[in-house]
Structures are given as C-alpha cells and as structure tokens.
Amino acid sequence: MGSSLQFDAKLLEYVTKHTPVEPELFRRLREETEALGPISEMQISWIQGNLMQLLARLIGATRYLEIGVFTGYSTLAMATALPDDGRITALDIDENWTAMGKRYWREAGVDGKIDLILGDACTALEKMVNKAALPPFDMAFIDADKPNMPRYFDYALRLVRPGGLVIVDNVLWSGAVIDPAAGDENTAAIRAFNEAVMKDQRVYLSMIPVGDGLLLACKK
Numbered sequence: 001m002g003s004s005l006q007f008d009a010k011l012l013e014y015v016t017k018h019t020p021v022e023p024e025l026f027r028r029l030r031e032e033t034e035a036l037g038p039i040s041e042m043q044i045s046w047i048q049g050n051l052m053q054l055l056a057r058l059i060g061a062t063r064y065l066e067i068g069v070f071t072g073y074s075t076l077a078m079a080t081a082l083p084d085d086g087r088i089t090a091l092d093i094d095e096n097w098t099a100m101g102k103r104y105w106r107e108a109g110v111d112g113k114i115d116l117i118l119g120d121a122c123t124a125l126e127k128m129v130n131k132a133a134l135p136p137f138d139m140a141f142i143d144a145d146k147p148n149m150p151r152y153f154d155y156a157l158r159l160v161r162p163g164g165l166v167i168v169d170n171v172l173w174s175g176a177v178i179d180p181a182a183g184d185e186n187t188a189a190i191r192a193f194n195e196a197v198m199k200d201q202r203v204y205l206s207m208i209p210v211g212d213g214l215l216l217a218c219k220k
C-alpha cells in the first residue's frame with residue numbers, strides 16, 4: 001500500500017492557505033449558513049467547491065445537475081465557474097434553505113443560470129429521464145439523502161454525457177464507513193453504495209479524501 005497523509009488541523013490549515021482565497025460572497029453565505037447551527041455541517045467546504053470548479057473547467061462543463069442544494073453554496077460555486085451560457089438544474093425539497101441560496105445567486109449575478117426545482121428529487125429526475133429532448137449534462141453532483149444514493153447515481157448516469165463526470169459526496173461519512181459500531185441507516189446505505197459502485201462497469205472511478213469523501217465517476 002502506498003503512503004498517505006493523516007490530515008490534522010494544522011495540515012488542513014496549510015492546504016487552506018494554499019488554496020485560492022474563498023470569495024467574500026461565498027464567505028458571507030457560509031457564515032449565514034453557520035448561524036443555522038449544527039445543520040450547517042451539510043454545506044460543502046470551500047476547498048471542495050474550489051475543486052469542483054476546477055473539474056468543471058477541465059471538462060469544459062456548461063450543463064450541471066445538482067441533487068441537494070441546501071443553502072446553495074455548491075450551486076453558487078458551480079454557477080460562478082460555468083461560462084456565461086452555462087445552465088444548472090438544481091434539485092431540493094426544502095424551500096426555506098434554498099431561499100437563502102437564491103439571495104446569494106442573485107447578488108453574484110448568476111441566478112439566471114440556475115433552474116431550481118423544488119420537491120422530491122427522484123420525482124424530478126424520473127421526469128427528466130423521460131423528457132425526450134433534454135440535452136445531456138456534463139457534470140452532476142449528488143449530495144442529498146443517503147439511502148437514495150444508488151437511485152440518484154443511476155439517474156445521473158442516464159442524464160450525463162459519455163466523458164461526463166458524476167461526483168458523489170459524503171462517501172466516507174466522517175469515517176463511520178469503517179466503524180464497526182456504526183450501523184445506522186445512512187452509514188449502511190453509504191457502505192452498500194460504495195461496494196456496489198466498485199462493480200459498476202459504466203464508469204471510471206476515483207475515491208478521494210476531500211471534505212467528507214468524494215467519489216468521482218467518469219461515464220464511459
């Protein structure tokens with residue numbers, strides 16, 4: 001086995017210092033979200049947002065699908081990285097959390113790129129796969145309820161073009177995936193997803209320890 005680093009707080013601080021500075025608007029959205037309390041942990045980090053922006057630029061993404069918006073931080077990161085003709089379809093069930101995001105999207109001048117669909121994501125995705133003329137997405141990000149991960153992954157693969165990228169968040173679930181004492185529904189769902197996806201012949205895969213663990217899947 002090759003060597004790998006243990007990330008303590010100091011090393012993470014070093015990584016943060018050597019990542020482009022989080023834009024002021026993003027920082028304000030992070031702070032307003034943090035004021036919601038412990039639920040704010042659902043928000044992705046700037047290090048992850050910056051990586052996702054880079055990946056979008058690498059593959060020349062113009063169409064991005066997001067499953068799980070919360071207060072809109074990942075959406076904001078992607079909307080500012082996509083070109084002027086970029087389009088985002090963003091799915092979430094919660095009107096209040098996404099309302100916060102909408103204010104920041106507007107302030108950034110990227111709200112015109114974002115179609116927010118409120119309601120159950122599986123219902124919206126089912127409609128999308130049945131829509132004949134829907135152009136394919138270049139990139140998708142799965143960051144909603146964990147038991148539905150396999151369904152979201154399957155929908156995303158049907159909606160993304162060959163060579164497109166599907167990113168799945170939280171695949172390490174704060175380390176619970178390797179904790180034998182952790183047997184809750186979310187941990188079990190993530191473990192099962194991680195095992196099953198290894199055998200999925202439709203994708204090239206890489207699991208990376210950024211944030212809470214990201215799975216990068218390139219559609220063949």
Ligand SMILES: C[S@@+](CC[C@H](N)C(=O)[O-])C[C@H]1O[C@@H](n2cnc3c(N)ncnc32)[C@H](O)[C@@H]1O
Pocket residue numbers: 042043044067068069070071072073074075091092093094097119120121122143144145
């Ligand atoms: C982890 S948060 C998303 C974080 C977001 N990507 C960010 O950067 O801040 C998960 C979101 O999934 C949404 N969600 C949970 N179950 C859902 C469902 N069945 N359909 C649509 N959205 C759902 C929640 O409302 C929540 O906002």
